[in-house]
Amino acid sequence: MKHLTNLKLKVWRQDGPDVVGKFETHIVESVSDEASFLEMLDQLNERLIGENKDAIVFDHDCREGICGTCSLMINGRAHGPQRATTTCQLHMRTFSSGDEIVIEPWRAAAFPIIKDLMVDRSSFDRIVESGGFITALTGGAPDANLIPVPKPVSDAAMDSAACIGCGACVAACPNGAANLFTGAKIAHLNVLPQGQAERFKRAEAMVNAMDEQFGSCTNHGECSAACPKEISLDVIALMNSDFRKSKSKNRKQLSRG
């Protein structure tokens, strides 16, 4: 176990949504390279409490990369420098002694800052509430093997379902667009046989809910590069295709000419 010394942290502090924020500089004199990035912040917070100061507020929960709660821009990159890694999985061995590390919250109009590094991501919930589900009331579901699901199809659904809804895609996007998130949620259900009945209704409703809150996609691909679950840009293509088709398939009077 080695130690990193003399890290200079520039941390965003902001008391509330409508207050002006600022960077605060803290020196971390020594931290184990085995510590995770959030454990480094824990230690800094312990020190701040020791100095009778307010601890830095940040979101975190599972600390193993599966819940999607942690969310930090580290040196301008969502979840930091390591590919396919959430902030909580990032370890200090990725950094070197003497590094300056800039820590900011997710930057997006649709994710207002709550305090310090904590943001409100309920705009994502509203996209899912608009159609990110299969209507299947409890009880009376048919035998799961009644509808065979080809392995490549279930694998493709799983690839999209791996999305943890952390919001890194939005934070990384220069437009603050949520196309990768929405695309992943749509693709998960729209490729499965069980999701076909509501396929086009779902695509239309979710894209509309997304457009109301987020910026527009201009195919930069920053989202996929920042995604800790490496969700492919393909999901955006599928979403766009289903959304376009929905415009004819969802017309209420289609059968009546």
Added chain:
Amino acid sequence: MHRLAQVSVDIIDQMVAQGVPFAREYGGMLDNRSFGGAQVSRTFYARGQTGQQLLLGAYQQLSRQIGLGGVRLFNRTELVDVVVVDGRCSGIVVRDLLTGEITSHAAHAVVMATGGYGNVFYLSTNAMNCNVTAAWRAHRRGAMFANPCYTQIHPTCIPQSDESQSKLTLMSESLRNDGRIWVPKNADDTRPADQIPEGERDYYLERLYPSYGNLAPRDISSRAAKRLVDKGHGVGPLKNGVNLDFSAAIDRLGRDVVQERYGNLFQMYERIAGEDPYSTPMRIYPATHYTMGGLWVDYELATTIPGLYAAGEANFSDHGANRLGASALMQGLADGYFVLPYTIGNELAPMLNKNIPTTDHPAFVQAETEARERFNAYLNVSGTRSPDWFHRELGKIIWDYCGMERTQQGLEKALSELPALYSEFKKDLRVTGTGESVNQTLEKAGRVDDFFQLGMLMCRDALDREESCGAHFRSEYQTGDGEALRDDKNFCHVSAYNWTGDPMAAELNKEKLEFETAHLATRSYK
């Protein structure tokens, strides 16, 4: 258990209909695999993240209800008390974590699905925000708390790497399907794993439990690992783990198959430990994972407070003294989807058109005042130690004396140290900031307070249960070859505790266990 077995058949059908992408065979049928404590492949799975996918499935259904206006969700809100009026649960008091505001909700019935209390150990595989507060506050208002000492230690977690560690990461138990667990036979062997010849490795689970081998149940695998590490056979820089080796599986199945089965877990391990499990064996060590104890409930999942229900890990039912792989997901889904919707109606039906106490009832007002005073008190101690510091010290005591192996002497020591530390907590706590905006230090203080009280009850229960049973292993009660020795004559009962105002003096009620169809026996995993 009978009902759980019955309704569990519907769970997979329901979840598949909702779009959970369970793994499929090439013919399109659902795929199965084996799990700890099972000799047949009977567990449905979604890569190495079945639990996460089931959670997302349930979240989507909840979101649908929110979108339809049937459910209102209060994000970032924490329960701080339960209100009982005339012996009935009449609602809850909550704290808004963003504004610190304390408010109440009145209700005909309350369901707690608030999870387990594994974080009493400080280091566990539970998420950081898991806590016992909701269940504990219900206990303090009259709900019995059952079998608190039954805590499961999961064998496959990444070992602690340093003092500052904040949590332990679970590596899915499915890894034991293909991974072989071993330690060097020579305790002083410091060679890298791949340079230790086959003959100098001790595949101890395969040696001790030939029929189950690496899939021996969690408690047995955990204790076996602890004994070898305690004897100095541990591997890794701190000699605090055992090897979980995939080289045989990679030789047999090919790297591609192993990657398809466990790719995301291998990646997770690589991120945290900084080693590549395709070429170096994983290092694993047991960690607290699940708590079988919890609020006492009857067959309808009702607690001892009428109108208050507990579901999933928050209750004590179904798992007894130990739990086998995948059954927590099964219980959580069964309780929520197939049990409560039917049982809670029996409680609600007679209350149709009846008025219930509103939130201006004196009981609500008093509970709110008490909650406000409690949180102000944490802010006003102005001592020197943070809530995290106390939590870590509490966790050390519980892990050392009420962890994988317990002794009378150790538990008595814990029961003398805990009240001392708790009174220090009350005198020397320091919470900075205010109670009027997000204050994670203050949230933590409230949770640690409740963990202290629970910790005392856990140790008391463990001391009282003079037998080894499932995950509760008392060193004094073991067979000649180190297996758990039950005492069915004196301890074939559920221990359910009543709050008396002092967790050290909780009142014990014994619910006798009766076995009508399946009779008591000792299962052998050898």
